[in-house]
Amino acid sequence: MSDRELELLRRRKLLELKKQLKEKPEREEVRVVDSEKLLGQYFIGRAWEVLKAARLQYPEAAAQVERALVKLIMNGRIRGKITGEDLYGLFLSLGMKVHLQTHIRVLEHGKVKSLEEKIREETST
Numbered sequence: 001m002s003d004r005e006l007e008l009l010r011r012r013k014l015l016e017l018k019k020q021l022k023e024k025p026e027r028e029e030v031r032v033v034d035s036e037k038l039l040g041q042y043f044i045g046r047a048w049e050v051l052k053a054a055r056l057q058y059p060e061a062a063a064q065v066e067r068a069l070v071k072l073i074m075n076g077r078i079r080g081k082i083t084g085e086d087l088y089g090l091f092l093s094l095g096m097k098v099h100l101q102t103h104i105r106v107l108e109h110g111k112v113k114s115l116e117e118k119i120r121e122e123t124s125t
Contacts, residue, residue, distance in 0.1 A: 035070045039082075042073060046084025046100075054091055054098045061096060 043051075054062040072078045091098045104115040113121075 035066065038070055038073055039066070042069075042078065042080075042082050043087075044081045044083055047082050047087050048084075049100065050084045050087040050091070050098055053100055054087075054096065057098060058091075058096050061094070062091075065090065065094070 039047075039051075051062065051066065054065070069078065069082070088098060088100075106113050106115060106118045108118070
């Protein structure tokens with residue numbers, strides 16, 4: 001091969017690499033959208049609530065867990081649905097206690113009341 005042919009090969013290779021670098025960010029954006037759709041097919045119950053709370057409290061770790069879940073689903077290692085309890089247990093086993101906002105409601109005589117209202121009624125009587 002002559003020097004000229006080698007230079008042409010180098011230029012072609014360089015152009016290919018530049019194209020790949022330009023396309024790469026677009027592919028990553030598609031993955032993010034696809035991961036939300038993919039997780040949406042597997043998440044049930046309060047799973048999204050747990051993930052959103054984990055994202056707020058442990059952003060980097062939650063992102064890693066999310067990527068790992070997507071990878072496991074895509075590889076076929078997770079086939080069943082993922083509940084909020086499952087996800088909460090996963091974060092807990094990783095040493096991250098995800099704090100969730102909870103509300104206790106009482107059903108009495110066909111009417112739903114907050115626990116605060118129920119206690120207030122009983123103490124005023």
